[in-house]
Structure formats: C-alpha cells, structure tokens
Amino acid sequence: MINRITTLFPLLALMGAGLAYQYPEPWVSLKPAIVPLLGLIMFGMGMTLKAHDFMLIFKQPQVVATGVLLQFLLMPFIAWIISALFGLPPYLAAGMILLGCSPGGTASNVVCYLARGDVALSITLTATSTLLSVFATPFLTWLYVGEQIPVPVTDMLQSILTIVLLPVTLGLMINTFFGQRLGKLTDIFPILSVFAIVLIIAIIVAINRDKLTLIAPAITLSILLHNGLGLASGYGLTQLLGFNPRQARAVAIEVGMQNSGLAVALALKYFTPQAALPGALFSIWHNLSGSLLAYYWSRRPRGSLKAENHPIRKKASTSLISRLWAILGKLLKKRRP
Numbered sequence: 001m002i003n004r005i006t007t008l009f010p011l012l013a014l015m016g017a018g019l020a021y022q023y024p025e026p027w028v029s030l031k032p033a034i035v036p037l038l039g040l041i042m043f044g045m046g047m048t049l050k051a052h053d054f055m056l057i058f059k060q061p062q063v064v065a066t067g068v069l070l071q072f073l074l075m076p077f078i079a080w081i082i083s084a085l086f087g088l089p090p091y092l093a094a095g096m097i098l099l100g101c102s103p104g105g106t107a108s109n110v111v112c113y114l115a116r117g118d119v120a121l122s123i124t125l126t127a128t129s130t131l132l133s134v135f136a137t138p139f140l141t142w143l144y145v146g147e148q149i150p151v152p153v154t155d156m157l158q159s160i161l162t163i164v165l166l167p168v169t170l171g172l173m174i175n176t177f178f179g180q181r182l183g184k185l186t187d188i189f190p191i192l193s194v195f196a197i198v199l200i201i202a203i204i205v206a207i208n209r210d211k212l213t214l215i216a217p218a219i220t221l222s223i224l225l226h227n228g229l230g231l232a233s234g235y236g237l238t239q240l241l242g243f244n245p246r247q248a249r250a251v252a253i254e255v256g257m258q259n260s261g262l263a264v265a266l267a268l269k270y271f272t273p274q275a276a277l278p279g280a281l282f283s284i285w286h287n288l289s290g291s292l293l294a295y296y297w298s299r300r301p302r303g304s305l306k307a308e309n310h311p312i313r314k315k316a317s318t319s320l321i322s323r324l325w326a327i328l329g330k331l332l333k334k335r336r337p
Helices: 002-007 009-022 024-028 031-046 061-086 090-100 108-114 119-145 153-207 209-240 245-256 260-270 273-298 311-335
Strands: none
Touching (some): 009 153, 031 119, 031 260, 061 090, 090 209, 108 119, 119 260, 153 260, 260 273
C-alpha cells in the first residue's frame, strides 16, 4: 500500500498542480499551512529512522562523508551554473540555489530501495545531510546569492532548527524507544508525507498561477538539467572513486533528489513566492525521474550489483578517496588565519 502510493506520487502531484492552476482561490488561502505541513513531513521522516541508522557513519565514515560532501558541493554549484546560463531573474535564481543547498529528499530512501541500491547508506545520507542542513543550507545560500539578495542566515538557521531538526529528532526518539509498541501505526507517516507534499505543490502553483506562463519554459528546463546532472554526477563520480554499484546508486539518488519542501518553505518565508516555484516544480519532476531510474536499475542483471572485490581496484579506490580528503584538509588549513 505504501509503496503503491509513493509510486503514484508524481501523478498525484500533477493532479494537485492541475487543480490549483484551474481553481487557485481555495489553495492560496492555505499558504500559512506550508510550514506546519513541512514540519509534519520532517516528523514523518524521523519516524522512519532509529538511532542505529547512524552507525554506518562509524563503520564507513569515508563513504558517508563523500556522499554528503557531493550533496552539498555539487547541487548548489550546478544550480548556480544553470541560473547564470539561462539568465534567471534574481529571485528565481535564489530559489534554484536554495533548492540546491537543501539536503536529500524524503522520498530518496524508497526510490533507492526500488532501484536495488544500498538502502542503509541512503538512509544514513538522508539523515546526516538533514541534520547538517541546519548550518549548511543558510551558509551556502548566502555564499552563492548573498551579493545579489539579502540572505538572513541567522533567521534561516533558526527556521531550519524549528521545522526540520526538532521534528526529525522527535520522530527519531519516538521510533527508537516506542517503535515496537506503535507497530504498523508508523506506516501512516509516509502516506501523510506524500499528501502533505502534494498539498504544498498545489499551494505554490496557485500562488504563482499568473507568472507560470511567463517563466515556465526556462525554469522547467533548469529543473530538468539540475536533477539530471545531479543524478549523473553523483553516480559517475562515485564510480570513479571506486564505490560499488549499490553504493553508487544510493549516492546518485541522494544527490539528485532534494528536500524540495524545505526549499519551498524557506523561499516563501525569506524571499518571494516566485522563489518557491523551483522547489514546487522540482518536487514533481525528481520523484518522476527517480521512479523511472529505479525502474531501469531494478531490471539490470543481479550480477551487475556485486561489489568489486578485486584487491588492486580496492586499494586504488581507497587511496584515491584518502588523497582527496588529504587535499581538502590542506585547503581548509590554508584558509585559517
């Protein structure tokens, strides 16, 4: 039931967007509900996690750190390049970059499972990037757009604490200590999250209805490129670094699928309704592209998923990852006063 509803998410999102475009008035009045809805989504995400989900950080620290680093380096940079390439208006560009600076999407774990990727790694990356987003998202947004548009870093940080960190932590604690007692009751949260995201998309489409016909082609193409380059870069770079295919799939999905709900909420609160449009459109598309990619990968031969155990390649990949982290450490030392 849950997987079926998740699979239907792109269709539900398109239906919600279509209704909001045709009949915007009822949806516009729901604008104040966006932040509480996102809090519900984040709480639902926490209810899918347990404390032991973070153990992979200690077992495979370089793999997790590399995945998170790609998440917060690739997507903001790709968004910045695309915004400059298409000459997007300042607030649309800010919305694109804010989307790129957001953590991994809440649906990425399900997509990773359907794609026969490393689900444990996917869950760890989502949880870790979500927690780090409290600091990373405001700082990176300021770094990329702070010269063109005022970015209230401190206020944004406080908002992420309230609508992301606290609900996720509360959900995680409840699931860790009381998950067995709650039983199948926890299965309701992924379904609630799907309908909450659909509702958020509908509200944003309704708010931007008059502007959609003017900016839709450019922003639509920008969204397609942003998502596609994120998926391709995440997969290609991890393969280059020697990750096994299942790990590469998990990282690619995590990098390419953003928490668009967070980008929408922050854009509405600190920028303009126009800046929230990239997040709303991305939410529809990345679930559709992720589902298609999962379908393609799920039909690949099982032999293609076997981890590479060749001692020479294993040694080379470990050496390459260590070298990259050593270079990064030197750069950070040089920037210190």
